[in-house]
Amino acid sequence: MASLAARRTVSEASAAQRRPHDHAVQFYDDDDFLSASVATFVGAGLANGQAVVIIATEEHREAFRRALLRRGLDVDAACSSGQMVLRDARETLAAFLIDGTPDWELFQTQVGGLVAKAASRSKGEVRAYGEMVDLLWTDGRPQEAIVLEQFWNDLRGIHSFTLLCAYGMGNFSREADGPDFHKVCGLHSRALPAESYPREADLDVQLAEVSRLQQRARALEHEIERRKQAEEELRKSREELERQNKDLLRTVRFSEMFVGILGHDLRNPLSAITTAASLLMRRAETDKVARPATRILSSAGRMARMIDQLLDFTRIRLGQGLPLARSANDLAEVCQTAADELDGDPRRIELHASGDTAGAWDGDRLLQLVSNLVGNALAHGARTAPVAVTVDGKRLEEVTLTVENAGAIPPEMLHVIFEPFRSGKDRKEDQSSGLGLGLYISHEIVLAHSGSIEVRSTQEEGTRFTVRLPRG
Amino acid sequence: MESVRAGEANGKVSQRKTLLVVDDEPDIRESLRDALEDEGYRVAVARNGKEALEVLRTLEKPFAVILDIIMPVMSGAEFYAALQADALFADTPVLISTSDASRAPSGVLIMKKPIDLERFLDAVANLF
Structure with a gap:
C-alpha cells in the first residue's frame, strides 16, 4: 500500500522531472486523445510566450486548433503574430526526402530553418510538434521514420527546443513490430502511453494497471507461442496430407496402369x-x-470374363463408375438372349414376361446382369427345379425382374452377397471357380441405372433375386 | 476335312477378295491370316498403321481392312483418319478388332477382343 505522499499522478511526477529540452513521443489510439495531448503541450508553450511549430496533417491541424480554442487560446492571433507556425506534414516531409529517404542537409534547411525562425521571435523558447514520422510509418517505411527521429535528435543539438512526436498505436499491432517499437521508444527521452493507460489516476491504480498489462503481455506471449505450435502442427499435418496425396496419386496411377x-x-x-x-x-x-481345343476355348472364355470383371471392379473402385450407353431395350428380349447364350440346359430356364418390358437401358450391361443372375441360379440352385425368370412390366415407371431357383443361400452369406471377392466356401467341387465379383458388378449395374436389387433366400421358398429398373 | 472346309469357303468367296490384317500382335495377325485363308480370302498383313498405308497401295480391289486400334508407330485411329482423308481409299470397308472399344473411331463396325471367330468370319463376309 503506497503512502499518501506517494499518491501522486505520473503526470505530476513526470512534470517535476521534465528536462528542459525533451524529445517526447505520444502514442495514441484516438485522434481526440491526441488533440488533447497536443493542446496541453502547445497550450502551455503559448501561455508562457514560447514560440510553437506544428507540423501535422490538415485534419490534425484543424483538430488541434479546435482543442486550443476550447482552452481559450486564440490560435489565429498566435499565427498572425508569428508565435505559432503551422505546416502541412506531407508537404514538409516531401521537401527533405531524396528518393524517399530523409536528407540531413535538406532537413536542417527546411525544418531547422523553421525552428530557428520561431526561436528568433521568442527569446529562444520553442515547442515543436511533428507527425511526419507517423506518416512514414503508416506508409510502411519504418526505417526512414527512425532515421528522421535521429535527425530530430541531431537538430536538438543545434537548436534549443522541446519536441513532441506522435504515433498511432495501429502502427505497432503485430508481434513483429516489437523491436521497432522498442527502437522508437529508445530514440525519445520520454514515451507517453496511449489513452488506455490511466495517467491521471493515482500511483496504486497505475501500478495495478502496469501489473495488468504485464499479465496481458505474458498471456499474449503464451498465446503467440501456442499459436506458433499450432501452426507448426498444422504445417506438419499439411505435409503429411501432401505426402498421403502423393501416395494416393501413385496408387491411382498404378491402378490406371493396372486397368x-x-x-x-x-x-x-x-x-x-x-x-x-x-x-x-x-x-x-x-x-x-x-x-482339347474346346477346353482351351472354354478356359479362354472364362479368363476373358474374369478380365472384364476385374476391369469393371477397378473402374468402380477408382470412382469412375460404370459408363452406361442407354438406348431403347426390351428386358424380356435381353432375358431371352441371356437364356440362349447360357451353357446350361435351356429347358431349366422358364421365362415369363408380362406388360410393357421396354426401357432406356444399356443393353450390354443388362445382358451382363441377367446372365450373371441366371448363370448363378443355374450353377448354385437345386437341379430338381427349373430357374424361373420373370419380367413384369405392368407398372408405369419401372420394370421388375425376378430370378428364382430352388435351394437356399447359407444365411451367413446373405448379408455379404453383393460384396466383392466373397469367399467361395459354398462352391461345389464341379463348379468352375470365379472371382466372386459377379453379384458385386450386377449390383453396380443396377445402381448405375438408378434401380434396386435385393435377395431373399430360405430353405422352404428357395432363392429369389428381385431387380427393379426405372424405365430410364 | 480341312481342304473341304476351305473348298466350301472358297466357294462362298467367289471373287478373290483381299483382307489387310493390321495388328501389332504377331500371334493375332497370323491366327487371323490362317482363319481367313481357310475361308478363301487373300490376306495381307501389317504391323501398324504406317505399314498398312504402304501395303494398301499394293493391293488389288476388292479389299477390306481388319484393324487393331492400340499400336505403336501409327495407331488404328490415325490410320483410319488417313484412310478417310484419301479419296482413293475412303470407301474401304473396315472392321475394327480392339481390346478397348472406347478408343475406336465412331461409326465403324467393332469386334471386341478376344474375338469370337465364328461371329468374326460372319462379320468379315458382310464387309463386301
Missing part, C-alpha cells in the same frame, strides 16, 4: 489364343483334337 494391362495387354494374347483354338476346332478332323 490398361487388364484392358489391353492381357486381352490381346487371349484373343490370339481364342482365335487359334477356334481355328483348331474348325480344322479338327477328330474329337482327339477338337476336345
